[in-house]
Amino acid sequence: MTQSYRLIKKTLLATASVILLMGEAYASSIGGVIESTGVGSLVRESSDEVKADVGQEIELNDTAQTAKGRMLIKFLDDAELSLIEHTKVYIDKVYYDPNPSKSKMVMKMALGTARFASGRLGMVDKKNIDISTPTATIAVRGTDFTTTVDELGRSLVILLPDEWGEPSGEIIVSNDAGSITLTEAYAATLVSSIATPPTAKVVIDNITPATIDNMFIVNPPEEVKQALEEQLADEQDKDMGALDVDYLAFDELEKDFSDYVDDGVYTRLDFDALSGDFLTDVQDVVEELIRTMAELEDVQDSQGSGKARLVNAKWGYNTDSQYSVFEEDGGIAFYRNVNGVISIRFLTGGGISLFTDVNGYKDTITADGGEEINVFVTQQDF
Amino acid sequence: MNKYLMVIASLLVSVMAYGSDDNEINIDQSGDTLTLYIDQVGYGNKVGGDDFTQGQSTASSITGDSLTFDIDQIGNSNVLYGTVIADDATYNLIWTGDSNIWDWDIGYVGSADSSTLDVSVTGDSNTMDFDQGYVSSAERLDLDLTVIGSTNVFDVDVETDDVTFTMEVTGDNNNINTLQNDGFYQTLTFDLTGDNADVDINQISGTCAEATTSCKGIITMDVVSDDAIIQINQKDTAGDS
Numbered sequence: 001m002t003q004s005y006r007l008i009k010k011t012l013l014a015t016a017s018v019i020l021l022m023g024e025a026y027a028s029s030i031g032g033v034i035e036s037t038g039v040g041s042l043v044r045e046s047s048d049e050v051k052a053d054v055g056q057e058i059e060l061n062d063t064a065q066t067a068k069g070r071m072l073i074k075f076l077d078d079a080e081l082s083l084i085e086h087t088k089v090y091i092d093k094v095y096y097d098p099n100p101s102k103s104k105m106v107m108k109m110a111l112g113t114a115r116f117a118s119g120r121l122g123m124v125d126k127k128n129i130d131i132s133t134p135t136a137t138i139a140v141r142g143t144d145f146t147t148t149v150d151e152l153g154r155s156l157v158i159l160l161p162d163e164w165g166e167p168s169g170e171i172i173v174s175n176d177a178g179s180i181t182l183t184e185a186y187a188a189t190l191v192s193s194i195a196t197p198p199t200a201k202v203v204i205d206n207i208t209p210a211t212i213d214n215m216f217i218v219n220p221p222e223e224v225k226q227a228l229e230e231q232l233a234d235e236q237d238k239d240m241g242a243l244d245v246d247y248l249a250f251d252e253l254e255k256d257f258s259d260y261v262d263d264g265v266y267t268r269l270d271f272d273a274l275s276g277d278f279l280t281d282v283q284d285v286v287e288e289l290i291r292t293m294a295e296l297e298d299v300q301d302s303q304g305s306g307k308a309r310l311v312n313a314k315w316g317y318n319t320d321s322q323y324s325v326f327e328e329d330g331g332i333a334f335y336r337n338v339n340g341v342i343s344i345r346f347l348t349g350g351g352i353s354l355f356t357d358v359n360g361y362k363d364t365i366t367a368d369g370g371e372e373i374n375v376f377v378t379q380q381d382f
Numbered sequence: 383m384n385k386y387l388m389v390i391a392s393l394l395v396s397v398m399a400y401g402s403d404d405n406e407i408n409i410d411q412s413g414d415t416l417t418l419y420i421d422q423v424g425y426g427n428k429v430g431g432d433d434f435t436q437g438q439s440t441a442s443s444i445t446g447d448s449l450t451f452d453i454d455q456i457g458n459s460n461v462l463y464g465t466v467i468a469d470d471a472t473y474n475l476i477w478t479g480d481s482n483i484w485d486w487d488i489g490y491v492g493s494a495d496s497s498t499l500d501v502s503v504t505g506d507s508n509t510m511d512f513d514q515g516y517v518s519s520a521e522r523l524d525l526d527l528t529v530i531g532s533t534n535v536f537d538v539d540v541e542t543d544d545v546t547f548t549m550e551v552t553g554d555n556n557n558i559n560t561l562q563n564d565g566f567y568q569t570l571t572f573d574l575t576g577d578n579a580d581v582d583i584n585q586i587s588g589t590c591a592e593a594t595t596s597c598k599g600i601i602t603m604d605v606v607s608d609d610a611i612i613q614i615n616q617k618d619t620a621g622d623s
Binding site for chain 1: 607
């Protein structure tokens with residue numbers, strides 16, 4: 001009896017120790033927030049929500065989310081995950097083993113625009129990095145890409161260049177219906193649903209990482225729109241031609257009545273006046289309204305006291321000068337990646353004049369009246 | 383320690399003092415694996431290749447591979463003239479004081495691959511003329527330059543492939559001129575804090591390396607200033623602005 005009691009006691013103690021150790025392991029940090037602006041938070045597995053301040057540790061099963069804010073997370077292997085406004089990412093499995101082939105990194109991009117750059121420390125084999133969206137999975141053979149996911153789960157994936165403008169590697173975007181491999185800088189594909197294959201690969205011109213935001217899926221770049229239209233046209237064409245009909249597959253005589261009850265052919269008999277999903281339409285309208293309101297809010301912000309007044313440029317990407325103009329660290333940033341990268345941030349509020357003389361564009365952009373700081377950018381002979 | 387002593391013994395160094403203000407070091411050195419430590423404290427310290435009796439000197443001459451420099455000049459009106467031909471060299475140079483002059487060539491002739499420079503200047507009215515590469519073939523330069531002070535004049539010419547150049551300048555009325563020429567993989571990261579700066583940045587991509595499809599330069603600047611003139615010039619052919 002005493003022996004049995006001791007055995008039970010030992011077993012209970014051992015079990016309790018294992019549980020405690022597991023708890024310790026699971027609660028341990030796998031990275032941290034290194035940049036944070038505006039409103040953002042981390043929702044723990046316990047449903048506790050903590051503010052995403054700089055220095056805040058990232059734990060397993062955290063959900064990182066932003067409202068009107070941005071966040072940059074760095075993991076222990078130097079992998080980086082950045083979230084722009086209105087973005088949500090679920091950090092599922094991230095664990096590091098001394099053997100990189102046993103390490104694992106799994107994340108789900110749930111909503112908004114997130115950028116993922118795999119770690120440079122080689123602590124996780126890239127085949128063990130699994131990034132997914134509601135409609136696609138992304139196999140990482142490269143290092144740097146963005147995903148933009150809307151409320152319907154549609155996912156736009158863009159492979160980014162490295163600092164030299166070269167492709168950062170290769171990523172494979174796939175779902176149940178097919179897959180596509182992206183190998184070029186700014187190569188992109190759009191996945192509309194889990195049952196629809198990714199669109200054909202397109203390369204988007206005249207963008208930079210800084211210009212990729214949630215609007216990219218609400219109003220996709222022209223190249224993506226065209227790929228989507230071609231995909232829709234292809235799908236509609238499937239049953240149009242006589243060559244598409246397989247007469248050898250005719251087996252109608254083998255069917256009985258029950259086979260026709262739910263055959264997908266919509267007739268008058270199938271009509272149910274009460275079955276209309278009106279809510280879907282209303283929901284779409286509401287979502288569109290929310291998006292429009294958010295856009296209007298941004299416009300109001302840019303015209304309010306918060307932002308500098310620009311002349312000959314607008315906030316965001318400018319098609320004429322090919323500058324992207326945005327706020328960063330309390331200042332104004334100009335970014336241009338054409339025949340060389342010019343990236344200038346003005347971190348004080350003085351007037352700025354940016355004279356630019358490059359192939360195809362010559363003009364002066366001013367902020368807040370200009371002429372306190374004068375910058376002359378020339379590019380020649382390209 | 384023995385290695386250090388052997389290195390010092392292999393130097394042809396003469397140290398001459400001209401009055402209480404001037405410490406003068408003349409260097410003419412050749413050989414690999416040199417480790418050179420110089421700490422000069424005071425007014426009018428000089429390092430060159432010849433005596434400064436006429437107020438001028440030839441540059442000190444140092445040739446060899448796998449060299450390490452650790453030179454501190456603390457005080458005003460210090461002078462460092464130098465010519466180095468070396469691969470795999472590391473330079474840690476510190477000036478603290480005003481009206482110092484640094485004229486330093488690395489690989490003006492010969493080779494100058496794999497150079498790492500960490501230069502820190504704290505003071506006003508300093509003059510710096512730094513050249514790396516020039517007509518010689520040079521690859522891989524990591525140059526960090528930190529300047530804290532006003533009215534400094536810096537001219538940095540780099541003719542080297544694969545350059546990472548980081549510069550932080552804090553102070554007013556500084557005049558900075560940089561040239562990255564005839565090479566691929568040119569990056570410049572420049573933080574400027576101060577008013578009335580006059581900055582010229584020239585980044586001229588040369589021929590792309592074999593099997594390289596792009597050799598675009600990258601210029602990244604942070605500017606905290608109420609009044610500055612900044613000229614940025616990117617070209618794909620030779621020539622300074």
